[in-house]
Amino acid sequence: MTQHHKHLVSRSDCPVDQLEWFVNHTLPVEEQAKVHAHLVGCAFCQAEVQNWMELRQALQTVSVHTPAPRADLFLQIEQQLDLPHQLAPWLHLPRLLQACGLALLVCAEHFRAQARLIRRELFWMPLVIVPLISLTVYLPPWQHSPGTAALLTALCTAFGMAFLYGREVDPAREMTLVTPTSPRLVLGVRCCLVFGYNLLLNCGLVLPFLAVQGIVTPAWFLANWLAPLCCLSAIALLLSILVNTSTALVVCILLWGLRLLPGVQTFLMGGPQPFWPTPGLQQYEHFWHQGPLLFALAILTMVLAFLLLERKERFSG
Amino acid sequence: MIQSGFAKYICERVSRDVYQESSDYLLLLRVANRDREALAEMYARFQRPLFRYLFHLVGHKELAEDLLQEVMVIIWQKAHTFRGTARASGWIFGIAHHQAFKALRRDGSATCLELEVVMDLVDEQATPEADLLRRTTHEEVSLALACLTPEHREVLELAFFQDFACKEIAAIVGIPVGTVKSRLSYARHALKAALFRNGWET
Structure with missing residues (x-):
């Protein structure tokens, strides 16, 4: 036990926790007077005050020897005042919202401009074709089988994607090439427009109609309708960039023709018997029902298409 | 008078x-x-x-x-x-x-005295504190201050260099009044301990 602690036990009425504040003169006036009065008759507190005073004195000598800041510091401070005020993160919110609004405005302007430049056929043809295709599920050979409707709407969307890019199909291409707008941005906006429009037609016009009839379910739609549609559209876009639109169309027709073959056979033969032997057709059809794989393939193909686009534009002059 | x-x-x-x-x-x-x-x-x-x-x-x-x-x-x-x-x-x-x-x-590179070292030294050294402080030079006190944690240096600084009241220090540092008092008391002992550790006696 220290001397200080012994004292605390014996003299609990001493203002020991006020002595340091008595020394630096920050006690309220009444407290200061009380402590002063106490000190007259208490040797221990006098010693404590003496210790605190010596400590204060020692620290004051250190204070005297502390270096001064450099003379031109205030000039630097004044220069700092003229710099733009750094706001707290939460105060950036209005600016962030403003930037988002501006970005949205620019996006909307791009969409509006590209919607006017894209061929009109890409909008009105699906509007007629897609609902007509959905009616195939009520025709005798494909009755209550939405697979054929899914195949045809995917083909229709892929055709639209194949007509997005190319010297011969894009009247606005030259215009986009002389502006600072990136070809990727132009194509991205067009993809969103055409693919989004077709998807909207599929989801808005066809699916509710088929769902009400109990023909399709959401899970079936994702795996057997949307995934092949995305994959075939991506392939069509890639081929139209790599080669040309015609090649993209031919490849899409071939790919989907193979899938449609059993249905055509059934229609022509009037029964499930195959017209000619097709050994790998089942595996091929099975591939187009693997939803996750098709989505992954679609994403990879789209990325590849966008990567190759810049290269193609650079060397096509 | x-x-x-x-x-x-x-x-x-x-x-x-x-x-x-x-x-x-x-x-x-x-x-x-x-x-x-x-x-x-x-x-x-x-x-x-x-x-x-x-x-x-x-x-x-x-x-x-x-x-x-x-x-x-x-x-x-x-x-x-x-x-x-x-x-x-x-x-x-x-x-x-x-x-x-x-x-x-x-x-994050501050050096300071550990609590145990401070308490041991305070009890061991019988030299009256006032005498000790009176006979030290400002270099020795500066060196001893540097051995304290920034938190303890700060309360000493605010209390005896800047003459702030206990409540004001509590508001500046953002700690309770009781913590200010205990930090100040500890800082005083730590300063003495640091003076001895730095070979002041010899």
Whole structure:
């Protein structure tokens, strides 16, 4: 036990926790007077005050020897005042919202401009074709089988994607090439427009109609309708960039023709018997029902298409 | 005689403090109104105490100067937020505390005495504290101060260099009044321990 602690036990009425504040003169006036009065008759507190005073004195000598800041510091401070005020993160919110609004405005302007430049056929043809295709599920050979409707709407969307890019199909291409707008941005906006429009037609016009009839379910739609549609559209876009639109169309027709073959056979033969032997057709059809794989393939193909686009534009002059 | 002298001293101190405080407050109001001359005046008034506080906390002249610069810029930017519920100097030192500890956290290389070492040394050394402090040089005290943690250096600095009251220190540092008292008591013992550890006796 220290001397200080012994004292605390014996003299609990001493203002020991006020002595340091008595020394630096920050006690309220009444407290200061009380402590002063106490000190007259208490040797221990006098010693404590003496210790605190010596400590204060020692620290004051250190204070005297502390270096001064450099003379031109205030000039630097004044220069700092003229710099733009750094706001707290939460105060950036209005600016962030403003930037988002501006970005949205620019996006909307791009969409509006590209919607006017894209061929009109890409909008009105699906509007007629897609609902007509959905009616195939009520025709005798494909009755209550939405697979054929899914195949045809995917083909229709892929055709639209194949007509997005190319010297011969894009009247606005030259215009986009002389502006600072990136070809990727132009194509991205067009993809969103055409693919989004077709998807909207599929989801808005066809699916509710088929769902009400109990023909399709959401899970079936994702795996057997949307995934092949995305994959075939991506392939069509890639081929139209790599080669040309015609090649993209031919490849899409071939790919989907193979899938449609059993249905055509059934229609022509009037029964499930195959017209000619097709050994790998089942595996091929099975591939187009693997939803996750098709989505992954679609994403990879789209990325590849966008990567190759810049290269193609650079060397096509 | 002693009593009347003490009363006179108290009256003088109170009137001086009130004048100083109202003057600081008015100066801060002018700074809030974008008065650069007021800021220059404030800098002239606070540069020494602020720099001393920052220098003793961070231990590097250049860093203390950078921090002083930051503090003055913040005062310029935030002066309008001062509501006058506390002393202007306390508000300014609160900003300095915040900036200094932000810099110390970034640096993270502070050296200090461990608690056990301090307590052992205090009990072992019987030399009267007042005598010890009276006979030390300012270099020895500076060296001993450098061995304390920034938190303990800070309360010593605010209590005995800047003469802030206990409640004001609590507000500046953002800790309870009881913690200020215990930190100050510990800092006193730690300083003594550091003096002995640095070979003062020999």
